[in-house]
Amino acid sequence: MLExxxxxxxxxxxxxxxxxxxxxxxxxxxxxxxxxxxGSGKSTLSYVxxxxxxxxxxxxxxxxxGESILELDASERAAKGIFLxxxxxxxxxxxxxxxxxxxxxxxxxxxxxxxxxxxxxxMRRVKEAAAELKIAPEMLRRPLNVGFSGGEKKRAExxxxxxxxxxxxxxxxxxxxxxxxxxxxxxxxxxxxxxPDRAVVVITHYQRLLDYxxxxxxxxxxxxxxxxxxxxxxAHELEAKGYADLIEAAA
Amino acid sequence: xxxxxxxxxxxxxxxxxxxxxxxxxxxxGDGAVxxxxxxxxxxxxxxxxxxRRVESWHYTDLRTLLRAVPAADPSAFADRVDAVVPGSSxxxxxxxxxxLKSLPNGVTARSYTESLIDGSAVAGLAVxxxxxxxxxxxxxxxxxxxxxxxxxxxxxxxxxxxQVVQSHGQxxxxxxVSFGAGSKATVIERHLSxxxxxxxxxxxxxxxxxxxxxxxxxxVQQQGAADTHLGQIRFNLGKDAKLHLFVINAGGKLVRQxxxxxxxxxxxxxxxxxxxxxxxxxxxxVTFTLSHDVPxxxxxxxxxxxxxxxxxxxxxxxxxxxxxxxxxxxKMACNTLLLSDDAxxxxxxxxxxxxxxxxxxxxxxxxxxxxxxxxxMLARGIPEKKARGMLVNAxxxxxxxxxxxxxxxxEALEGIISAWLEKHA
Ligand SMILES: Nc1ncnc2c1ncn2[C@@H]1O[C@H](COP(=O)(O)OP(=O)(O)OP(=O)(O)O)[C@@H](O)[C@H]1O
Ligand SMILES: [Mg+2]
Numbered sequence: 001m002l003e004x005x006x007x008x009x010x011x012x013x014x015x016x017x018x019x020x021x022x023x024x025x026x027x028x029x030x031x032x033x034x035x036x037x038x039g040s041g042k043s044t045l046s047y048v049x050x051x052x053x054x055x056x057x058x059x060x061x062x063x064x065x066g067e068s069i070l071e072l073d074a075s076e077r078a079a080k081g082i083f084l085x086x087x088x089x090x091x092x093x094x095x096x097x098x099x100x101x102x103x104x105x106x107x108x109x110x111x112x113x114x115x116x117x118x119x120x121x122x123m124r125r126v127k128e129a130a131a132e133l134k135i136a137p138e139m140l141r142r143p144l145n146v147g148f149s150g151g152e153k154k155r156a157e158x159x160x161x162x163x164x165x166x167x168x169x170x171x172x173x174x175x176x177x178x179x180x181x182x183x184x185x186x187x188x189x190x191x192x193x194x195x196p197d198r199a200v201v202v203i204t205h206y207q208r209l210l211d212y213x214x215x216x217x218x219x220x221x222x223x224x225x226x227x228x229x230x231x232x233x234x235a236h237e238l239e240a241k242g243y244a245d246l247i248e249a250a251a
Numbered sequence: 252x253x254x255x256x257x258x259x260x261x262x263x264x265x266x267x268x269x270x271x272x273x274x275x276x277x278x279x280g281d282g283a284v285x286x287x288x289x290x291x292x293x294x295x296x297x298x299x300x301x302x303r304r305v306e307s308w309h310y311t312d313l314r315t316l317l318r319a320v321p322a323a324d325p326s327a328f329a330d331r332v333d334a335v336v337p338g339s340s341x342x343x344x345x346x347x348x349x350x351l352k353s354l355p356n357g358v359t360a361r362s363y364t365e366s367l368i369d370g371s372a373v374a375g376l377a378v379x380x381x382x383x384x385x386x387x388x389x390x391x392x393x394x395x396x397x398x399x400x401x402x403x404x405x406x407x408x409x410x411x412x413x414q415v416v417q418s419h420g421q422x423x424x425x426x427x428v429s430f431g432a433g434s435k436a437t438v439i440e441r442h443l444s445x446x447x448x449x450x451x452x453x454x455x456x457x458x459x460x461x462x463x464x465x466x467x468x469x470x471v472q473q474q475g476a477a478d479t480h481l482g483q484i485r486f487n488l489g490k491d492a493k494l495h496l497f498v499i500n501a502g503g504k505l506v507r508q509x510x511x512x513x514x515x516x517x518x519x520x521x522x523x524x525x526x527x528x529x530x531x532x533x534x535x536x537v538t539f540t541l542s543h544d545v546p547x548x549x550x551x552x553x554x555x556x557x558x559x560x561x562x563x564x565x566x567x568x569x570x571x572x573x574x575x576x577x578x579x580x581x582k583m584a585c586n587t588l589l590l591s592d593d594a595x596x597x598x599x600x601x602x603x604x605x606x607x608x609x610x611x612x613x614x615x616x617x618x619x620x621x622x623x624x625x626x627x628m629l630a631r632g633i634p635e636k637k638a639r640g641m642l643v644n645a646x647x648x649x650x651x652x653x654x655x656x657x658x659x660x661x662e663a664l665e666g667i668i669s670a671w672l673e674k675h676a
Contacts, residue, residue, distance in 0.1 A: 050630050054622070078632035090627040094645025100631070103641070108632035143645075160631065 001199045002026040002049075002168055006060035009048045018044045020224035021060070026168075026217075029196040033210055033235060034203045036221035037243050042203045043087050045221070046172045050084040051077045064168065079111035081167030085157040085174050087203075092144040097156075100144045101126060105163060129162040133189050150177035158189040169193065170201045175209040187212030207239040220246055258299045266320035268296050270421060271391050274323070279394060281370035291378070292391040300384060307382045310565040310597045311536040316505055317479060321449045324420035329445045331414055335471060336663045339410040339439065346422055348395045357405025357434070363396030363425050375427055375457055385483045385509060389423050389453040396425035396454075403431030403461070410437040410660070417474075419448035426456040430464040432489075437467040437660065442474060442482065443502070449477040456484040460492035462516065467495045467654070471667065474503035476531060483509040488548075490516030497654070498525040498537060499664065501671045506535040514541065514548035524650045525554040528668065529562035529594070530675040536565035543572045543579040552583040555647045558594035559675055567599045568613070574605040583613040588620065588646050640672055 002025065009019040018041045026032045036042055048055050049062065051074035061068050069077055092100070106116040117125070130140060133155050145153050154174050161169055171190065175183055190200060190213050202213055210218075210232065218234040219226045220243070227250040228234065238246075260268070271278075271292045280288060300317060301308035331343040342360065343350045349362045366372035376393075378386040397413065415424055430436060444450050452474065460466055474480045480503045488494055500506055512521060521541060529535050541550055556564045564587070572579045585598045600613040620642050628638035651664045 047626075052626050052630075054626075073635065074626060074629035075632050075634045075638070078630055084630050086627065086630075090623050092624050092627070092642070092645060094647075094649040095641055100628075100641075103637070104628075104631040104633055107634060107637065111632065111634075164631065 001028040001030075001065060002201075003063040004060070005063070007048070007057065007062065008059035009044065009055045009057045012054055012056045017058070018055070018224050019048060022221075022225055024219060024226055026199045026201060028199055030217065031194065031200045031202065031213060031215045033215035033218045034201060034221055035205065035218065035235065035238055040221045041224040042221050043172055044224075046084050046170045046203060049170060050074055050082060075107070076111070078164075078166075079108045083161050083164055083166030083169050085154075085161060085169070085171040087172040087176070089145050089148075089153040089157050091146045093146050095144045097140045097142060097144045098126070101160065101163060104160070108164060125163060129159055132192070133159050133162070134185050135159055151179060151182045154178055155182065155186060158186050162189060162193065165193075167197065168199050168201070170203070172203045173205070174202075175204055175206060183209065184212065207235050210235050222247055222250060258297070260296070260299065261314060261317075263317040263320045264295065264299055264314075266322065267388060267392070268292060270320070270323050274392075278392070279364045279367040281368060281373075283370050283373045284367050284376065287373060287376050288391050291387045295387055295391065301382060305382050307538065307567070308384070310567070310599070311507055311534065313384060313507070316534055319449075320451045320479070321420055327418050327420040329416040329418040331416060332443065332445070334410075334412045334414070335439050335441060335667070336410050336412070336659050338659075339412040341412045341414050342397060344396065344413065344415045344424055346417060346420070349397045351397075355407060355409065355411070357402045357407060358399065358411065359402070360397050360399045363398050363427070364394060366398050366427075367393070372425070372427075375425070379485070379511060385453060385481045385507065386455060388481065389425065389455045389483070392421070392423040392453070393425050393455075394423060399426065399428040401428070401430045401434045401436050401464075403433060405431065405434045405436070407434075407436040410439050412439040412441055415440070415442045415452070415454060417442075417444045417450045417452055418446040419444070419450050421451045422454075423452070424454045426454070428456065429459045430461060430466050432461040433463045434461075435465045437469070437657070439469045439471060440484075441471045442480060444475040444478050447475055447477065449479070450474070451479045453481040454483070458484060458486040458494075460486065460488050460494055462490045463492060464489070465493045467497070467657075467660075469497040469664075470499065470508065472498075472500045472502055472506065472508065473667070474506070476502070476504055476533070478503050479505045481507050483511070486512040488512065488514045488516060488519035488521065491518035492516060493520045495522045495654070496524070497664075498523075499667060500525075500527045500529070500535050500537070501667055503535065504531075504533050506533065508537050510537070510539040512541045513544055514550065515544045517545050517547045519548045521550040521552075523550070523552040524653065525552075525566070526647045526650065526668065527554070527556045527564050527566075528647075528671045528675070529556065529564050530559040532561050534563045534565075536567070538565070538567040540569045541571070541581075543570070543576040543581065545573075546575060546577045546579070548576065549580040551581070553650055554585040555650060556585070556587040556596050557590065557643055557647060558587065558596055559590045561591070561593040563594075564596040566596070567601075569601040569603065570611065570613075572602070572604040572606050572609050572611065576606045577608045579606060579609040579611065581609070581611045585615040586646075587615075587617045588643060589617055590619070590643070644669060644672060
């Protein structure tokens with residue numbers, strides 16, 4: 001589903017290279033965990049995947065379902081099914097949450113040549129998904145993410161994911177800032193979306209989340225490269241020993 | 252030879268003086284009004300239109316910017332249009348002439364032309380100062396308008412829309428409006444042109460709020476892309492009077508809207524909100540002065556500018572706090588979204604404080620669309636054009652939503668804004 005080949009990407013503004021020859025393959029149905037020390041480029045990778053223009057790809061390619069997506073802008077990639085749950089969800093005062101959800105869902109449908117949702121159908125879907133994620137209706141009446149607590153913002157990201165039904169879900173530290181109960185709710189939300197035609201990339205620092213969302217593969221990112229890949233036991237090793245040995249071996 | 256050097260009049264100055272000369276003998280007014288008109292036009296002829304050297308016109312050099320003034324056309328006629336808020340009582344003023352139809356309970360009105368003829372208008376025709384070019388032009392040429400009185404204690408259920416429609420040519424109107432003690436009303440002062448040919452409009456509203464009056468006054472300026480609009484509103488707030496003044500500029504080629512107010516009764520409160528939607532080659536100036544004259548008065552001003560293309564915006568805001576006006580609370584902010592490299596906005600917020608126990612502040616910001624917000628929206632599949640539109644809309648919608656008590660009004664104003672954005676963005 002996702003094939004990243006020798007990817008190099010830099011900050012457009014000053015040319016600093018952050019992703020330096022990264023290779024990663026994620027198959028349909030797979031859950032891949034990406035771990036790595038602070039500043040290793042995990043969030044940057046998620047941005048480059050979703051088409052953020054602050055970064056430039058200078059070498060390599062990203063194939064999604066066999067096709068390069070480098071020429072697509074962020075909204076086209078989203079409409080094709082790539083979803084990023086942000087590490088820091090963005091507050092947008094003046095845009096009502098419900099309006100935002102409706103526009104996003106319908107614009108994606110339009111792009112794919114599907115009919116727009118009727119208002120009652122839209123309302124039904126939101127209500128149902130919000131209840132699953134234990135999101136209070138009051139929250140949905142506020143401007144997008146404005147005044148949401150850290151945990152509420154993360155839950156709202158998963159609500160958007162559930163409603164948009166993407167094919168490739170990238171979760172950037174969705175577990176940070178969540179209490180134990182919320183972590184469980186969010187993990188259930190993600191697991192509910194697991195399916196043979198969907199892939200999930202989970203960026204996290206902690207084994208705790210991976211106890212709930214059990215990964216098929218684990219990859220360690222360091223200085224913009226994948227320096228080690230393995231199965232779920234790799235995450236346990238990292239939890240026990242940290243990154244020092246791996247980094248030394250890679251150096 | 253005259254030692255005082257006479258200025259060489261510009262085409263626009265000549266056209267204005269000619270408009271006066273052509274109508275002499277036909278302009279309404281008693282002896283006092285006519286002689287005041289003469290003085291005003293004489294001042295215009297000798298001093299000319301203000302230039303950037305006049306401090307309050309520094310960013311709007313009217314003498315240079317006003318290239319031409321279309322001749323008045325007595326046969327010009329514009330049809331009234333639908334009210335901004337459905338169900339409003341509409342008072343149409345077509346081509347400068349008021350049309351008095353049915354008035355809601357608690358409202359009395361008469362044509363301003365009558366006040367000119369019987370001379371009762373004369374005191375109000377005085378200019379605010381030597382730099383009051385709008386007062387001068389309007390005082391010289393005004394023919395019509397409405398004098399409106401809202402009765403003491405009246406609670407108007409539906410908005411009153413003063414609808415000043417113009418097709419082309421000139422119109423000069425005045426609206427003295429007094430709100431009785433304890434009255435509550437929403438007034439929409441609407442200016443629009445129905446044709447593409449240029450028009451030149453001046454309009455002065457003179458608003459008085461008696462004790463405890465609670466008023467929402469909305470100026471909706473929707474002139475055409477070739478039009479000049481010179482607007483002025485003066486207001487005086489009595490004890491515990493509350494005015495929510497909302498100005499939307501969504502049209503015009505050369506626009507100056509002046510707002511001059513006094514908080515002269517304790518407990519008086521002004522909320523000023525301005526939305527300037529600017530595009531094309533337009534020049535739009537909102538100039539505001541407020542004097543807090545007595546203790547315990549409050550005001551809050553927020554101006555939001557959205558500037559596209561080669562448009563230029565100006566906001567000047569001056570808050571004066573008199574020596575005795577202790578406990579004044581005044582906050583002024585001017586926020587701008589500049590959406591093109593050639594767009595421009597000049598903001599000049601000022602505080603002049605003579606009292607010592609006050610809370611006053613001002614701030615101005617200028618920014619482009621927030622890139623992080625834009626990316627977030629794109630990442631959800633919203634195409635860039637649509638996402639930008641939503642963010643621009645959000646920037647101004649925030650202050651419309653403050654009128655949440657009146658859902659129809661909020662909806663109507665949001666409609667005006669999104670219609671404008673759809674056309675220009
Ligand atoms: N737009 C940017 N401008 C400046 N520096 C940037 C930018 N984007 C990324 N960086 C830098 O690139 C490096 C990688 O950042 P990134 O956010 O991808 O790390 P991360 O692996 O997600 O870290 P964390 O675990 O702390 O979230 C950091 O040193 C960061 O400061
Ligand atoms: Mg990160």
